[in-house]
């Protein structure tokens with residue numbers, strides 16, 4: 335096994351599963367992936383056992399046996415691309431599960447703003463951010479698009495921690511100069527812009543090519559941003575080419591509020607569009623109550639969508655019509671939206687995306703149901719497209735980077751019910767097909783099945799058994 339934290343040349347042997355397309359998972363058995371010291375996949379060989387890998391393929395690459403870590407997955411285990419969380423609030427992690435019967439606007443005031451404000455204490459921010467990174471890594475999240483808080487030092491700290499703990503991340507300093515409590519708001523549009531630039535400079539200083547950690551421009555949502563602020567953030571995007579993330583059309587009262595605050599704009603989506611915030615690098619979270627005209631505008635601008643099913647159910651925002659959005663040709667990924675969502679796990683988001691699509695089906699149309707192949711695509715390749723990294727991550731291929739998780743499901747023989755060897759809640763009897771194993775993982779799996787996690791070739795999490 336590789337020493338945790340030190341990347342190097344490696345070969346991975348066993349079964350690989352990833353999305354070939356939205357509808358199809360590809361199962362590669364007895365295969366090998368060769369990963370160089372920069373974390374790039376340089377070769378994938380089918381029908382390749384350890385002997386062939388070591389005796390034939392390593393010499394072909396000019397690699398010596400002794401300098402390569404050989405990882406052999408056990409029978410039944412499989413490598414899967416790391417999950418991509420396209421929308422998560424690092425600063426809300428301590429509130430995961432705490433939402434009572436609230437809905438969005440009262441939830442923000444009751445739970446969210448006080449917690450976020452409290453993270454200007456850097457000791458507390460360090461505790462929360464270290465833990466959320468470790469927790470999400472342990473669930474197989476290799477890339478996260480994070481919202482931090484308005485506080486620059488704490489937001490910079492989140493970037494530092496992602497870099498040191500090895501998680502690929504987009505880091506957003508939350509911009510909010512309007513309709514927010516006095517104890518938690520930017521003092522002006524100008525200061526909000528300046529603070530955003532300060533975080534961008536910090537990230538550029540610690541990761542100049544944004545190889546692992548990148549800034550993301552983050553207007554919280556239209557109700558907490560003045561028109562002046564949104565215009566300046568739109569201009570900043572044009573100047574820097576950085577991605578943007580925000581919320582849209584999550585809750586009916588929020589949509590009403592936006593219509594009242596921005597009466598001169600045709601819709602919520604037009605508010606962002608008219609401020610230069612809607613483009614191919616924009617990630618829009620939720621999209622529950624959009625009109626057809628808005629969806630067409632999102633498609634026209636090539637903006638992307640983060641579907642957050644656990645959050646939409648927990649704070650009773652509604653059911654996003656994912657099949658409709660997919661049929662419009664929009665790229666969609668999954669977000670935990672923790673702590674609107676109660677779970678740090680994208681596997682949970684995968685499961686909830688499946689279930690929510692069944693609720694949409696119960697409202698009328700059977701074809702809205704998402705298959706297990708489709709929901710896994712959203713959690714991996716779909717997410718990669720949403721954050722513009724589809725050439726690098728979300729699947730296995732030569733030239734891509736090794737962001738991966740090793741999954742192990744418990745066999746009934748090994749999985750001691752009294753907790754001697756706890757391989758989680760999935761019992762494999764041995765007669766299941768590979769498709770059935772994956773389905774069992776989706777619906778009953780958890781972090782106990784995530785045995786090892788790598789980002790850019792670096793081992794960043796390993797489950798102690």
Ligand SMILES: Nc1nc2[nH]cnc2c(=O)[nH]1
Pocket residue numbers: 423438442446554555581584645671674
């Ligand atoms: N779910 C969610 N929606 C928002 N809209 C504005 N801020 C937030 C937030 O923190 N979470």
Ligand SMILES: [Zn+2]
Pocket residue numbers: 421423581619671674
């Ligand atoms: Zn959110």
